[in-house]
Amino acid sequence: MNWISNYVRPRINSIFSRREVPENLWSKCDECGTMLFHRELKDNLNVCTNCGHHMAITPRARFAALFDGGAFATVKVPEPMADPLHFRDQKKYPDRLRAAQKTTGEKEAMLVATGEIGRTPIVAAAQDFSFMGGSMGMYVGNAIIAAAEQAVKLKRPLILFSAAGGARMQEGILSLMQMPRTTVAVQMLKEAGLPYIVVLTHPTTGGVTASYAMLGDVHIAEPNALICFAGPRVIEQTIREKLPEGFQRAEYLLDHGMLDRVTPRTEMREELITITRMLMGLPPAVRGDLPAPAPGAEAATEDENTKAENPATETPKK
Amino acid sequence: MTNYLDFERPLAEIEGKAEELRAMARQNSEMDIEEEAKALDKKAADMLQDLYKSLSPWRKCLVARHPDRPHCKDYIEALFNEYTPLAGDRNFADDHAVMGGLARLGDRAVMVIGHEKGFDTKSRIARNFGMARPEGYRKTIRLMDIADRFGLPVVTLVDTPGAYPGKGAEERGQSEAIARSTEKCLQLSVPMVSVIIGEGGSGGAVAFATANRVAMLEHSIYSVISPEGCASILWKDAEKMREAAEALRLTAQDLIKLGVADRTIPEPLGGAHRNRETVIADVGLAIEELLADLDGKSGKKLLEERRRKYLDLGSKGLAA
Numbered sequence: 001m002n003w004i005s006n007y008v009r010p011r012i013n014s015i016f017s018r019r020e021v022p023e024n025l026w027s028k029c030d031e032c033g034t035m036l037f038h039r040e041l042k043d044n045l046n047v048c049t050n051c052g053h054h055m056a057i058t059p060r061a062r063f064a065a066l067f068d069g070g071a072f073a074t075v076k077v078p079e080p081m082a083d084p085l086h087f088r089d090q091k092k093y094p095d096r097l098r099a100a101q102k103t104t105g106e107k108e109a110m111l112v113a114t115g116e117i118g119r120t121p122i123v124a125a126a127q128d129f130s131f132m133g134g135s136m137g138m139y140v141g142n143a144i145i146a147a148a149e150q151a152v153k154l155k156r157p158l159i160l161f162s163a164a165g166g167a168r169m170q171e172g173i174l175s176l177m178q179m180p181r182t183t184v185a186v187q188m189l190k191e192a193g194l195p196y197i198v199v200l201t202h203p204t205t206g207g208v209t210a211s212y213a214m215l216g217d218v219h220i221a222e223p224n225a226l227i228c229f230a231g232p233r234v235i236e237q238t239i240r241e242k243l244p245e246g247f248q249r250a251e252y253l254l255d256h257g258m259l260d261r262v263t264p265r266t267e268m269r270e271e272l273i274t275i276t277r278m279l280m281g282l283p284p285a286v287r288g289d290l291p292a293p294a295p296g297a298e299a300a301t302e303d304e305n306t307k308a309e310n311p312a313t314e315t316p317k318k
Numbered sequence: 319m320t321n322y323l324d325f326e327r328p329l330a331e332i333e334g335k336a337e338e339l340r341a342m343a344r345q346n347s348e349m350d351i352e353e354e355a356k357a358l359d360k361k362a363a364d365m366l367q368d369l370y371k372s373l374s375p376w377r378k379c380l381v382a383r384h385p386d387r388p389h390c391k392d393y394i395e396a397l398f399n400e401y402t403p404l405a406g407d408r409n410f411a412d413d414h415a416v417m418g419g420l421a422r423l424g425d426r427a428v429m430v431i432g433h434e435k436g437f438d439t440k441s442r443i444a445r446n447f448g449m450a451r452p453e454g455y456r457k458t459i460r461l462m463d464i465a466d467r468f469g470l471p472v473v474t475l476v477d478t479p480g481a482y483p484g485k486g487a488e489e490r491g492q493s494e495a496i497a498r499s500t501e502k503c504l505q506l507s508v509p510m511v512s513v514i515i516g517e518g519g520s521g522g523a524v525a526f527a528t529a530n531r532v533a534m535l536e537h538s539i540y541s542v543i544s545p546e547g548c549a550s551i552l553w554k555d556a557e558k559m560r561e562a563a564e565a566l567r568l569t570a571q572d573l574i575k576l577g578v579a580d581r582t583i584p585e586p587l588g589g590a591h592r593n594r595e596t597v598i599a600d601v602g603l604a605i606e607e608l609l610a611d612l613d614g615k616s617g618k619k620l621l622e623e624r625r626r627k628y629l630d631l632g633s634k635g636l637a638a
Contacts, residue, residue, distance in 0.1 A: 084576070084635035085567045089552035138632045145629065167520075167542045169552060172566045173578050176542040179521060180528040180628040183501050187625070207542070209493035210481075210521040215501060229493040229521070230483030238483050248488060258491050 059111035059126035069292025072115035080138035093170040110143035118273035118285035123151040126161040134164030137171040141178035148185035157195040162213040166206020179211040195279040221250035375563040381537040386591035390432030397602040413454030429465035432475030449482035452495035471509040480519035499525035507617030534570035536585040541568035
């Protein structure tokens with residue numbers, strides 16, 4: 001230690017850190033470090049206007065940009081049993097949940113909504129990576145089942161945006177059981193002849209990739225999204241070698257036949273409209289920003305939605 | 319020779335002493351050690367009883383992974399007749415971590431599929447320690463499909479640390495292979511019965527065990543993540559695996575309460591590896607009973623019940 005490290009360096013650091021501007025006005029691109037004006041970034045769907053890096057986006061912000069006029073009705077998700085294992089690591093699971101609810105303002109890691117895109121009625125579900133890493137527990141499972149049931153009921157396609165570190169360890173085996181549960185949900189759609197489109201966003205890993213995220217009719221990923229079963233660090237530890245640049249990224253998966261397309265977020269809406277309309281046997285859409293559908297159309301479905309009950313209670317077990 | 323687990327060390331000492339005494343007596347016929355040796359035997363038996371009376375979840379993990387525990391191959395060879403292995407995924411390779419084929423259980427022709435870990439260094443490497451690659455899941459899908467088309471029940475024996483986390487496995491679509499295998503389980507119109515005989519490791523196990531009936535050996539485990547993995551993520555310390563094993567509720571007894579497993583199969587005192595013949599026979603009986611239980615159900619009903627079973631999971635929690 002000398003006076004340079006003790007005195008000069010902190011002074012220099014403090015000068016630089018003072019340049020950081022208030023968070024609420026500007027944000028910094030995680031990738032290229034460019035300062036981006038908050039509103040501009042929001043208008044560009046959290047995609048860096050300088051380098052095109054896709055930053056995380058909340059389900060609500062995504063839906064606001066996805067649906068015509070930003071109008072959508074959320075679908076009620078049956079509440080699962082709270083903390084079934086009485087799980088406790090360094091913190092209690094219910095405390096971790098409450099903390100996530102407080103920071104995100106959301107109840108859980110998935111949001112389901114109905115609405116129209118390019119005047120095409122759809123059901124959409126989006127996973128929230130900022131909520132405990134988007135992890136798949138019983139609520140996420142229930143949300144996907146509710147989304148599939150709603151789609152079947154309304155005869156609409158389901159578009160699902162995945163983003164998760166994997167299964168929620170705090171729900172133990174019950175989180176693992178969401179793999180077969182959500183697979184049943186996908187089967188409901190397939191048997192009803194309805195399209196199931198998965199948009200894989202950064203990151204989609206573990207049990208999520210190994211179930212509903214890889215069972216779509218069409219797989220579209222956002223650029224550079226990490227998509228894998230085992231994460232790169234685990235693999236590096238197993239095989240004891242460095243992985244190549246871009247390994248398990250969207251473009252790499254496209255090359256290896258796991259995806260149909262890699263599409264920038266800013267072009268996603270148009271692409272989803274095009275694909276769903278063709279799969280649903282509808283004529284080409286009217287292009288451009290559309291106002292919200294006439295009031296009443298979605299309100300009616302919302303009323304029905306609130307009646308959606310726990311799928312477990314619908315058919316009594318024999 | 320017995321391979322002792324760490325927590326069995328005191329037992330190993332006593333059994334070792336008894337063995338030593340007897341060896342000495344064999345060399346010197348004038349020595350009378352029988353009484354002493356018997357006392358040691360009694361002490362060892364009591365200790366074994368004591369150790370296994372209430373195994374902690376972490377100790378169960380160790381027993382479930384015991385190298386001498388009967389593996390898939392042992393069960394198939396002992397329980398099934400006319401076992402005819404079927405190989406390959408018709409796509410890329412044959413995965414030796416997964417074995418399966420046509421076989422008869424009693425009079426009944428079935429499709430039996432399982433993970434095989436291997437029993438010595440060479441076979442463990444050949445079997446990749448029971449960690450399947452995409453080819454393994456795709457072979458499983460193919461065999462399940464044959465069973466479905468020809469009306470054969472599917473029996474799976476699950477024993478895997480998890481799907482193999484390797485570069486090639488990822489390149490060839492590990493996630494997709496697992497997802498499709500689980501999907502196939504949920505499409506079968508034939509009875510499907512799974513037995514967790516050792517480790518049920520995460521997605522690699524789900525892809526084999528999404529069945530009408532799931533049985534677990536008394537000291538087997540079934541978990542979303544290994545206790546070591548969970549400890550390193552949530553405790554930031556892989557050495558906290560005991561705590562993690564406790565918190566994850568991965569024992570057969572807890573999984574019955576949660577409705578994930580339908581029945582347990584008792585193991586001999588000291589674990590399956592201490593009396594392999596008995597445990598193998600008991601697993602055979604359990605499979606026959608579980609299959610008999612599904613007899614006479616239509617394909618549609620089997621499929622619907624299986625789906626309903628998984629949709630309903632989560633309605634049962636552990637009693638506080």
